[in-house]
Amino acid sequence: MKIGIIGLGLIGGSIATDLRKRGFASRILGHDASKLHAETALKFGLIDSLTSMDELIKKSELIIMAIPGDATLKLLPKVLDQVSTQVVCDVASIKNQICERVKYHQNRKQFVATHPMAGTEHSGPWAAKSGLFDGKASIFCDAEDSDEACLRVVHQMYECLNMRVLYMSGFNHDVHAAYVSHISHISSFALALTVLEKEKNEKNIFDLASGGFDSTVRLAKSDAEMWAPIFNHNADNVLTVLNTYIDSLNQFKTAIENRDREGLVYMITKANRIKRALRE
Amino acid sequence: MKIGIIGLGLIGGSIATDLRKRGFASRILGHDASKLHAETALKFGLIDSLTSMDELIKKSELIIMAIPGDATLKLLPKVLDQVSTQVVCDVASIKNQICERVKYHQNRKQFVATHPMAGTEHSGPWAAKSGLFDGKASIFCDAEDSDEACLRVVHQMYECLNMRVLYMSGFNHDVHAAYVSHISHISSFALALTVLEKEKNEKNIFDLASGGFDSTVRLAKSDAEMWAPIFNHNADNVLTVLNTYIDSLNQFKTAIENRDREGLVYMITKANRIKRALRE
Incomplete structure (x- = not known):
């Protein structure tokens, strides 16, 4: 599957590493607002190529937004504006406002709100590592607002990362x-x-x-x-x-x-x- | 060297393990107020034999008191009452009151007040493990009140445990x-x-x-x-x-x-x- 990752820090970089290593990703496009992060991720081989945001959205089947919560709040509606069949998921630590923000977006069904409960105290692509998510839990929020097929894709992605999936409302x-x-x-x-x-x-x-x-x-x-x-x-x-x-x-x-x-x-x-x- | 350890929990048990394994102890006598701790330590081979407190004091060259601070406060004067050439050290997490308590004891010079800064959240002889102290710091307190030769023995003991020794007052x-x-x-x-x-x-x-x-x-x-x-x-x-x-x-x-x-x-x-x- 063609994966696009927006945000190439600890989380985005670690996801990239294992999705490729474990055969889930056939190709990984990356984008990061920080030129240093972006070029480091490319140099470390975490991703196959750097693209603009628009190109990443157009060319990916699954778009993973691995950026902080406030950036996700701002960017998610714009990403959803541009998708047709693409699946979009985020990984932010705050969920209720994100789900509320796009609740009535025409492409809401393409979006799966998730929070993989894993991390370290380090940050940036330098901190990315294989196995970061193994055995941990990922929370899917307000899953009833997502399309079944999109949920399945994101669920498979987290299975590949060896995560248990739990469901709850964004509020909870x-x-x-x-x-x-x-x-x-x-x-x-x-x-x-x-x-x-x-x-x-x-x-x-x-x-x-x-x-x-x-x-x-x-x-x-x-x-x-x-x-x-x-x-x-x-x-x-x-x-x-x-x-x-x-x-x-x-x-x-x-x-x-x-x-x-x-x-x-x-x-x-x-x-x-x-x-x-x-x-x- | 013949070692006597009073208190066979996490700290006493871990000290015993490495002092024997690394050749510092020729024989280890043990005593614990808890019969369960005492017998477990013997069964696990942490010590060579169980003795009464009096016998342990009489037969050991170095006596290590590995019991909580309040118990050390009570017992230390009684142990010092009975020593002649034996070296005594404690490992308690509080130091000022302990040093004050025996400041004018006639055998004060035989005592070295120490605090090895290592541990885990577990307790009891079951939690004892080799390498617990490796690379950590041990604090010697009010060392000027101890005999030079006694300090040397305890210093060598902590070197065997791979600890760095630091000096400060009990108060500090x-x-x-x-x-x-x-x-x-x-x-x-x-x-x-x-x-x-x-x-x-x-x-x-x-x-x-x-x-x-x-x-x-x-x-x-x-x-x-x-x-x-x-x-x-x-x-x-x-x-x-x-x-x-x-x-x-x-x-x-x-x-x-x-x-x-x-x-x-x-x-x-x-x-x-x-x-x-x-x-x-």
Whole structure:
């Protein structure tokens, strides 16, 4: 199948790598607003050739939009304006607004809204790697608004990436994403800021980081241009969960102020239940 | 060298494994207040034999106390009461109170206060593993209060575990540990509590956890009986950094409430500097 990928960063580049390697893609056209990203992706052999956006849309059977959520919001209607039989999917971390934006577009049925739940804290075509999606979940949103045949194509694409497909509304996706993914990033960014402020000597951070800090702060390396719009576009859900998070921290604070050993043990033991949810 | 290990959990068991494997220990005696831990450690071959505490102290050249901080605080003076030429070291995560507790003990010079900065979220002799300490840092505290020859023995022991040794006061250790290690654990426990409260369906947590949540919440599986006393014993430092952390989160909250994209990008970009501190 002829694939066109708009956005040749970590996600677009990793998709390209495995779709080609595993025989799903016969040819991959690529486009990226950043000349550096585009030329790097070509040089690394992630794609077969670079094209203009118009040419990519015209010549691809499946168009994958692998750009940040706010860019997807802007570009998706224009892409849909130009398609006839082509299938279009996106991979953005916010889903409700994207689905709402094109709900009444005449070519809505050609579009499949998806969110593959995978990634690393790195970005750009340099970070692309094979196997990034293996065994993870991809969420299909508002699938009833997509054409059956288009859904099938995108489903096959994700099967090729070894992903489990789950279905939910765009609205529910955004609620769950705030709870499980977005709050983790805020927690990690704030932790990095705290430690950088308190620990003026970076050598100490490095030396002591193996005490657990390194894993908790991993996400704080994530890209600002990607995450600022996610928090804004999913603000209501993110604020709800952020308030609960700050409440939890204040409970720890009170317990420590009171040297309340039983209270701390109770809260930590309750937190330990996360093991069961992660099935470890 | 004849080694005695008091406390046969993750840390004591992992030390035993590598000291034997790498030829540092000629014989390892073990003791644990939990019969289950003690017998498991013996069955797994982590130690050569189980003994009473008194016998372990009498027959060992180097005694390693690998028990939680509050237990170390209670037991260390009693162990020191019984030593003559034996070297004693501890591995607890709190150091200032431990050093203060035995500062004027007649056998203080036989004691070396250390904190190997390594671990996992698992506990017990089942979690013991070779290589746990490789490449990590071990902090020696108030080393000027220890005998030179004793310091040398403990230094050699940590070299055998492939650890870099750093020196600082017990007071400074506790400040830095609060900034880099203790706050990470609180952040992670509170995150687990938040998500467990908000996300009633554990299946969703599992499906969506690859969005970054899994790494941020890893530490939330850590043992309550170990961590509650650490927070209490290091309360002043932990509260200072916890307040800064809550302030940072409130700044994110305000920025999101105002849909302040520039403010968010600024904060996240600042947080990204943690990459440099971690040298990645």
